[in-house]
Amino acid sequence: MTILDTIVEQKKLEVAHRKMLTPIDILEKSVCFYRKGFSLRTNLLDSTKTGIIAEFKRKSPSKGIINDSTTVEEVTSAYAEYGAAAISVLTDQHFFGGDLTDLVNVVQLPIPVLRKDFMIDEYQIYEAKAHGASIVLLIAACLTPVEVKKMSFLAHQLGMEVLLEIHGAEELGHICPEVDFVGVNNRNLKSFEVSLDHSLDLINQIPKEMLAIAESGIDHPDTIVTLQKAGFSGFLIGERFMRETNPGIAFANFVNILKEKQNAG
Numbered sequence: 001m002t003i004l005d006t007i008v009e010q011k012k013l014e015v016a017h018r019k020m021l022t023p024i025d026i027l028e029k030s031v032c033f034y035r036k037g038f039s040l041r042t043n044l045l046d047s048t049k050t051g052i053i054a055e056f057k058r059k060s061p062s063k064g065i066i067n068d069s070t071t072v073e074e075v076t077s078a079y080a081e082y083g084a085a086a087i088s089v090l091t092d093q094h095f096f097g098g099d100l101t102d103l104v105n106v107v108q109l110p111i112p113v114l115r116k117d118f119m120i121d122e123y124q125i126y127e128a129k130a131h132g133a134s135i136v137l138l139i140a141a142c143l144t145p146v147e148v149k150k151m152s153f154l155a156h157q158l159g160m161e162v163l164l165e166i167h168g169a170e171e172l173g174h175i176c177p178e179v180d181f182v183g184v185n186n187r188n189l190k191s192f193e194v195s196l197d198h199s200l201d202l203i204n205q206i207p208k209e210m211l212a213i214a215e216s217g218i219d220h221p222d223t224i225v226t227l228q229k230a231g232f233s234g235f236l237i238g239e240r241f242m243r244e245t246n247p248g249i250a251f252a253n254f255v256n257i258l259k260e261k262q263n264a265g
Contacts, residue, residue: 003061008142010094011118019123030130032104037134038112040161041180043085044211044233050255051224053114053213054079055088055238056106056247058097065097067242072102075241076109078248082255086112086135088236100131107132114163118142122154129158137163138179140171152178163213167198172205182210183236186217196223203231221258 027033043049056072056079059065076087089106090098098117106113115133117124120142128136136155138148152162156178164179166172167188175182184199184206194217206212213234214227224235244250 004141007061007092007095007118008120011092011120014094015121015123018127024123024126027126027130032107032132033130035107035132037107037132037160038086038110040086040112040114040135040163040234041211043112044181044213046085048083049085050083050258051085051228051232051234052083052251052255053086053088053234053236054084054241054251055090055116055236056102057090057238057242059095060239061095063239066239067244067247068097069245070247072105075247076106079241079251080109080111082248082252084111084251085234086114088114088116088137088238089133090238091115091117091131100127103128103131103133107134112161119151122151125151125154125158125160128155129160133160135161135163135180137165137183140164140166140174143174145174145176148174149176149178152176165215166202169202169205172202175207175210179210181213181234182206183213183215183234185215187215196227199227199232200230221254221261224258225261 056075058068079087087106089102090096091100092098112134114135115128116137119138155162161180163181163183165183165185167185184202186196186198187194196217199214211233214232215236218235218237219240241247241250
């Protein structure tokens with residue numbers, strides 16, 4: 001059994017339990033449920049933004065504890081201040097140390113917020129909306145093309161954008177008009193090994209009308225410059241900042257170097 005298989009099996013148990021504790025009709029009464037979110041598409045097309053989706057992540061199955069000494073509020077407020085296009089929040093508790101309440105602590109910022117989790121059930125789309133997310137992540141490896149279409153349609157009905165994550169050419173068939181962005185994860189979810197070749201190999205196979213987002217393994221501003229030239233509009237970065245003592249300052253420094261390189265080029 002792969003790491004992904006283990007995560008999905010755990011997620012099925014969690015979702016079944018949460019459905020019993022908090023039915024959809026209760027989620028729909030949340031204050032956040034009727035809050036209009038900010039648009040990632042707008043920010044990715046804004047030349048004054050970095051294109052970076054900066055992530056808050058405490059730990060991972062492959063790295064263990066990454067950073068458990070900073071708060072979600074202080075890290076994400078710095079991300080927003082220094083020009084992130086959006087903020088990604090890991091909400092998986094068992095494997096990543098996240099929590100849905102982390103979303104609520106971020107959505108007060110004037111920036112799009114992505115719920116990053118292993119979405120296997122439409123119930124989780126309602127959860128995302130109820131906790132203030134403006135974007136949801138759908139992982140092709142966890143879903144069928146039909147499930148991607150249905151869950152994307154629901155997300156749009158609830159006023160959220162959809163980022164579809166793929167890992168290889170065999171998942172290109174999951175792309176449909178209902179998704180807003182196609183992300184290429186450079187981390188193999190079965191082995192957790194990372195290679196930027198995933199992004200560079202797949203970019204020309206993604207429909208041109210879809211904004212493409214590179215995910216994972218982006219450690220240096222030079223990498224973003226390379227990926228931008230290849231055709232990517234967004235860049236999801238997590239561990240690069242979170243493994244620093246002060247992720248917000250690390251992000252600010254990264255952005256300054258990136259802008260220097262972009263201006264020089």
